Amino acid sequence: MSLRLYDTRTRTVRPLEPVRSGHVGVYVCGPTVQAAPHVGHLRSAVALDVLHRWLLTRGESVTFVRNVTDVDDKIIHDAAHNDEPWWALSNRMTRAFDDAYDAVQVLRPTIDPRVTGHLPQIIALIERIIERGHAYASGGDVYLAVRSAPDYGVLSNQSLDALQASDKAVPHGHTGEKRDLLDFALWKGAKEGEPSWPSPWGPGRPGWHIECSAMAVEYLGEEFDVHAGGLDLVFPHHENEVAQSTCAGHPFARLWLHHGLVNAGGGEKMSKSLGNSITVADALTTTRPQVLRYGLGAAHYRSSMEWSAQVAAEAEAAYGRIETFVRNASEATAGVEPGEPKASWDEFAAALDDDLGVPQALAVVHSGVRAGNALLAAGELPALAATLAVVRRMLSVLALDPVEQWPGSTRELTPVVDGLVALAVEARAQARTRKDWAQADAIRDRLTAAGIVLEDTADGVRWRIQ
Numbered sequence: 001m002s003l004r005l006y007d008t009r010t011r012t013v014r015p016l017e018p019v020r021s022g023h024v025g026v027y028v029c030g031p032t033v034q035a036a037p038h039v040g041h042l043r044s045a046v047a048l049d050v051l052h053r054w055l056l057t058r059g060e061s062v063t064f065v066r067n068v069t070d071v072d073d074k075i076i077h078d079a080a081h082n083d084e085p086w087w088a089l090s091n092r093m094t095r096a097f098d099d100a101y102d103a104v105q106v107l108r109p110t111i112d113p114r115v116t117g118h119l120p121q122i123i124a125l126i127e128r129i130i131e132r133g134h135a136y137a138s139g140g141d142v143y144l145a146v147r148s149a150p151d152y153g154v155l156s157n158q159s160l161d162a163l164q165a166s167d168k169a170v171p172h173g174h175t176g177e178k179r180d181l182l183d184f185a186l187w188k189g190a191k192e193g194e195p196s197w198p199s200p201w202g203p204g205r206p207g208w209h210i211e212c213s214a215m216a217v218e219y220l221g222e223e224f225d226v227h228a229g230g231l232d233l234v235f236p237h238h239e240n241e242v243a244q245s246t247c248a249g250h251p252f253a254r255l256w257l258h259h260g261l262v263n264a265g266g267g268e269k270m271s272k273s274l275g276n277s278i279t280v281a282d283a284l285t286t287t288r289p290q291v292l293r294y295g296l297g298a299a300h301y302r303s304s305m306e307w308s309a310q311v312a313a314e315a316e317a318a319y320g321r322i323e324t325f326v327r328n329a330s331e332a333t334a335g336v337e338p339g340e341p342k343a344s345w346d347e348f349a350a351a352l353d354d355d356l357g358v359p360q361a362l363a364v365v366h367s368g369v370r371a372g373n374a375l376l377a378a379g380e381l382p383a384l385a386a387t388l389a390v391v392r393r394m395l396s397v398l399a400l401d402p403v404e405q406w407p408g409s410t411r412e413l414t415p416v417v418d419g420l421v422a423l424a425v426e427a428r429a430q431a432r433t434r435k436d437w438a439q440a441d442a443i444r445d446r447l448t449a450a451g452i453v454l455e456d457t458a459d460g461v462r463w464r465i466q
């Protein structure tokens with residue numbers, strides 16, 4: 001395939017070579033549904049949505065799996081704090097995440113499996129790892145024996161000795177005793193008052209890492225193409241996924257793709273626990289969803305970025321130039337036969353093929369917009385029609401086409417319509433004052449014909465759309 005991606009494991013940009021030609025399986029570590037989504041979550045979704053859409057544009061059939069971690073320590077803790085059941089909190093937040101993804105037109109995944117729906121697969125995988133001698137039960141828990149795993153540290157490029165020396169490397173246990181500080185829990189024995197499921201090792205629940213190893217294999221097979229997630233997941237989460245899966249004898253992911261994080265200013269990662277996050281709902285009160293999508297997607301997926309009022313304003317200005325061009329060019333070229341375009345699809349495609357180079361791809365879009373504006377000014381309509389078509393095809397890949405993907409900007413039009421209706425209402429009131437009933441009725445009829453209904457209320461005249 002012509003698409004090349006940066007692979008964290010080999011630390012090189014290399015061609016994506018699918019296990020099955022014509023089909024690409026992608027597994028994304030989705031959210032832990034503990035609290036409302038913030039713009040960092042959305043940046044992750046938009047970055048990987050570009051991968052999803054580009055694969056589809058290239059004619060691949062894609063199985064896109066994004067899991068939902070719907071039970072974990074943080075959810076249990078926060079739900080207890082809110083005095084609501086853990087499952088109610090995770091259900092509520094799963095919906096909030098879906099709404100946020102929908103708001104910026106992130107394609108729905110092929111499947112979004114939940115941990116709580118995959119206990120049999122998780123337990124079977126743990127049993128397999130134990131049988132192969134790489135995990136052991138202890139006091140109701142099960143631990144992976146890290147020193148028995150081949151090449152542990154290969155993904156995050158760390159040696160076992162360096163890990164042993166650093167306390168960040170020691171994932172905490174639960175109730176049992178670990179044989180080695182480096183070992184991590186595959187299964188956590190139940191604690192008082194916590195949700196639990198029956199297992200061969202007693203009641204408990206899965207450790208965080210094992211869910212992804214189990215669900216990826218369930219939907220994509222023992223070997224699949226791309227495993228993706230945020231840079232903050234490389235260690236320990238993804239390193240542990242590699243260890244579990246290799247210990248189970250699964251080749252697992254061929255390519256590991258990691259995106260950068262959103263900083264809240266001062267280089268600090270945006271996160272709920274740091275209390276510096278901007279929720280998607282808040283961002284959408286000041287920024288149009290298409291502009292949020294543009295702004296979050298404009299930086300290269302591997303770079304870290306900030307989200308601020310200034311970044312939003314720059315995105316509004318840049319996307320506004322695209323919208324204005326598409327609107328003006330569409331009006332000018334209605335019914336015109338296209339000629340030779342002054343925008344290059346090949347350059348755009350080459351940019352995306354090169355490790356999803358969205359900044360370069362957007363530069364090609366903007367250069368097409370500038371060329372199109374010049375054609376519009378010169379009245380060269382056939383070339384303009386062709387340029388518009390190419391620019392819209394590029395925008396469509398990025399889910400930024402103002403016509404197809406973001407039709408009808410009702411948010412912007414509401415104040416305009418308000419002003420116009422107020423004008424008509426005033427004219428009608430003046431007609432009534434001078435007892436010109438025919439004119440007053442005519443104004444009302446014209447408004448009715450336009451689909452606007454006037455209601456005379458005690459607080460004055462109100463309008464609504466029929």
Ligand SMILES: [Zn+2]
Pocket residue numbers: 028029030212237
């Ligand atoms: Zn995961």
